[in-house]
Amino acid sequence: MSVLKKFMRYYKPYRGIFFLDMFCALVLSLIDLAFPQILNILTDEVFTDTTGNITRVVVYVGAGLLVMYAVRYVCEYYITSWGHAMGARMESDMRQDLFDHYQRLSFSYYDRNNTGEMMSKLISDLFDIAELAHHGPENIFISVLKIIGSFALLMMINVRMTLILLCVTTVMVVFSFRKNIKMRRTFLDNRRKIAKVNSRLQDTLSGIRVVQSFANESLEQEKFSKSNIEFLDSKIESYKVMGSFHAGNGFFQGLLYTVVLVSGGYFIAKGSLKADDLAIYALYIGIFLNPLNVLINFTEQFQKGYSGFVRFLEVIETEPEIVDKKNAVELTDVKGDITFENVSFQYKDDAEVLNSISIDIKAGKTVALVGPSGGGKTTLCSLIPRFYDVTAGAVKVDGIDVRDVTLKSLRKAIGIVQQDVYIFDGSIRDNIAYGKPGATDEEIIEAAKNADIHDFIMSLEDGYNSHVGERGTRLSGGQKQRIAIARVFLKDPKILILDEATSALDNESERHIQASLDRLSKNRTTIVIAHRLSTIRNADEILVISNNSVQEQGTHEELLKRNGLYAKYYNMQFEGLDEIIM
Structure with a gap:
C-alpha cells in the first residue's frame, strides 16, 4: 500500500484527464453490457410480436444502437489517445524526478553504482511504469464493472448455474494469484539482469578505444555474452511461468464454457431454463x-510496472549524503582562506585515508600537495567543495565551516582542473560556456585567449561552433585541457584546485598549459596536486602527504635542505624514476 500511495501521487497533476478517462471507461462498459440485454428484450417482447411492428421497432433500435456505438467510439478514442498521453506525461515526470535526484546524489553513490544500471532505471523501467499508469486503473475499473454487471445479469437469468460458474471462477482466481507471486519474482530478476546487460554495454562502449588498443574484443564479447545469457535464462524462466499462467487460465475458461453447456443442458431438460435464455447466458x-482475460493479462503488465517502480523508488528514496543544513548560509565575498582542523576521513567500509590533518592556507597563496599515489591528496582536496564530508574535524573557508554554507555558493567559489578532463558532447563554445551559463561571446573568447586556445579554435572551419565529439574525441589531450582551463577562467573562482592537470601531457604541451595555469592562479588561492615536482618549485608552500598525514611542510628550498621524503622524491625524478614512486 505504501508503494501504491507513492505511485498515485503522480496522478495528481492529471486528475481531470484521469477522471474523464474513468468516466469514458464507465460509459464503454455500460454500452458493452447493454447489447445482450437489448437482444434479450427484443427476443422476448419484439421478435415474437405478430402485429407487424417488428420492422418499425428494429429501425428505432438500430438508430439507438448507432448513436450508442458512436458514443462508444468517442470514449474509446479518448481512453486510447488521452489516456496514453497521461501515462506518457507521468513517465516524463518520473524520468525528470529521477534525473533530478541523480544530480543531488553524492559522489559516494556513484562510487558504488554503475552508470549502465542507472540508465536502465531511467529508460526501460519507466516505460513499463507508464504503461501501468495508463492501463492499470482503466483495466481494473472496466473489468470490475463488467464482471459485476455481467454476474448480476447472469444471476437474473439462472441463479444455480451462476453459482456453479462462481465456484469455477474462484478456483481460477486462486490459481492466478499463486502464479502471480512467481511472476513478480521473475520480472524483478529480469530487471536486474537487463540492468547488468546495460551496464556491461555502457562500460565496453565507453572504453572501446582501450578495448581495441589491447585487441581484447573477444574478452569483451565473452563478458557481454555472460551477462546476455544470464538475462536470457531469466527471460526463459519468466516465460515458463507466464506459459503455465496463461495456459492454466485458458483451461479454466474452457472449463467455464463446459460447465455452462452441461449445466445449461441439465436445467433445460428439467424445465427450469429456456433455450433462448441459454443463448443470452452464453x-x-x-x-x-x-474482463477476466484483461485482468489476467494485466497481472503481467502490473508485475513489470511494479518491479520497475520499486527500482525507481530505490533511487528516489536514497538520501544524498551531502546536503545543505536547514540553516545553511550563502558563502559571499569569498577571500579564499582555507583551514583544515584535525581533519580525518575514511570511505564507507574502508580503511582511513586521512588522519588528524591540520593545514592553514592563506588567501591568494599557492600550496602544492605531493606524495605517493593513494596517499590522500585528491581526497583532501575533495573535502573543500564537500564532494565528501570529513569523518572528524572541520574544513573551513574564510573561517566558516563548509558544512554551514550552501553547496551551490561553496562550489561556485571553487574551480577544479583535473588530469582526466571531461568534455561534453557539443560545440567548443558550449564547453567553455559551461563555466558560466549565459556568458557572452566576448567573455568566452577572453577566457579562451587566457587559456591559450583561441588561435587553435579560430583555425577550425566552424570556429567556436566546432563539434568536439563524445568526450572530446576530436581534440588532443592538450586541447581538451586548455578548454577545461578556459571554462574555469570563465567561472572566475576565488579558490582553484589543480589535480595533476599537466601530468598526462608531453613537455611542449605542458609548457603551454603551465603558462595558462600560472595566469589562472594569479590572485587566487591555489592548491596544486603535483606529479612533476619541477612544476611546483615556486609554490608558497609544499606539503608532503604520506601514510594518511602531512609528513613534511615547507618551501621547495627548505624541503630539499631537510633531505627528507621530498628530497628523495625530487632526486628520484631528477634521475627519471618518478614513475616508480608517484
Missing part, C-alpha cells in the same frame, strides 16, 4: 470472460 459469459 453472450454474457463472453462479457464475463473478457
Whole structure:
C-alpha cells in the first residue's frame, strides 16, 4: 500500500484527464453490457410480436444502437489517445524526478553504482511504469464493472448455474494469484539482469578505444555474452511461468464454457431454463470472460510496472549524503582562506585515508600537495567543495565551516582542473560556456585567449561552433585541457584546485598549459596536486602527504635542505624514476 500511495501521487497533476478517462471507461462498459440485454428484450417482447411492428421497432433500435456505438467510439478514442498521453506525461515526470535526484546524489553513490544500471532505471523501467499508469486503473475499473454487471445479469437469468460458474471462477482466481507471486519474482530478476546487460554495454562502449588498443574484443564479447545469457535464462524462466499462467487460465475458461453447456443442458431438460435464455447466458459469459482475460493479462503488465517502480523508488528514496543544513548560509565575498582542523576521513567500509590533518592556507597563496599515489591528496582536496564530508574535524573557508554554507555558493567559489578532463558532447563554445551559463561571446573568447586556445579554435572551419565529439574525441589531450582551463577562467573562482592537470601531457604541451595555469592562479588561492615536482618549485608552500598525514611542510628550498621524503622524491625524478614512486 505504501508503494501504491507513492505511485498515485503522480496522478495528481492529471486528475481531470484521469477522471474523464474513468468516466469514458464507465460509459464503454455500460454500452458493452447493454447489447445482450437489448437482444434479450427484443427476443422476448419484439421478435415474437405478430402485429407487424417488428420492422418499425428494429429501425428505432438500430438508430439507438448507432448513436450508442458512436458514443462508444468517442470514449474509446479518448481512453486510447488521452489516456496514453497521461501515462506518457507521468513517465516524463518520473524520468525528470529521477534525473533530478541523480544530480543531488553524492559522489559516494556513484562510487558504488554503475552508470549502465542507472540508465536502465531511467529508460526501460519507466516505460513499463507508464504503461501501468495508463492501463492499470482503466483495466481494473472496466473489468470490475463488467464482471459485476455481467454476474448480476447472469444471476437474473439462472441463479444455480451462476453459482456453479462462481465456484469455477474462484478456483481460477486462486490459481492466478499463486502464479502471480512467481511472476513478480521473475520480472524483478529480469530487471536486474537487463540492468547488468546495460551496464556491461555502457562500460565496453565507453572504453572501446582501450578495448581495441589491447585487441581484447573477444574478452569483451565473452563478458557481454555472460551477462546476455544470464538475462536470457531469466527471460526463459519468466516465460515458463507466464506459459503455465496463461495456459492454466485458458483451461479454466474452457472449463467455464463446459460447465455452462452441461449445466445449461441439465436445467433445460428439467424445465427450469429456456433455450433462448441459454443463448443470452452464453453472450454474457463472453462479457464475463473478457474482463477476466484483461485482468489476467494485466497481472503481467502490473508485475513489470511494479518491479520497475520499486527500482525507481530505490533511487528516489536514497538520501544524498551531502546536503545543505536547514540553516545553511550563502558563502559571499569569498577571500579564499582555507583551514583544515584535525581533519580525518575514511570511505564507507574502508580503511582511513586521512588522519588528524591540520593545514592553514592563506588567501591568494599557492600550496602544492605531493606524495605517493593513494596517499590522500585528491581526497583532501575533495573535502573543500564537500564532494565528501570529513569523518572528524572541520574544513573551513574564510573561517566558516563548509558544512554551514550552501553547496551551490561553496562550489561556485571553487574551480577544479583535473588530469582526466571531461568534455561534453557539443560545440567548443558550449564547453567553455559551461563555466558560466549565459556568458557572452566576448567573455568566452577572453577566457579562451587566457587559456591559450583561441588561435587553435579560430583555425577550425566552424570556429567556436566546432563539434568536439563524445568526450572530446576530436581534440588532443592538450586541447581538451586548455578548454577545461578556459571554462574555469570563465567561472572566475576565488579558490582553484589543480589535480595533476599537466601530468598526462608531453613537455611542449605542458609548457603551454603551465603558462595558462600560472595566469589562472594569479590572485587566487591555489592548491596544486603535483606529479612533476619541477612544476611546483615556486609554490608558497609544499606539503608532503604520506601514510594518511602531512609528513613534511615547507618551501621547495627548505624541503630539499631537510633531505627528507621530498628530497628523495625530487632526486628520484631528477634521475627519471618518478614513475616508480608517484
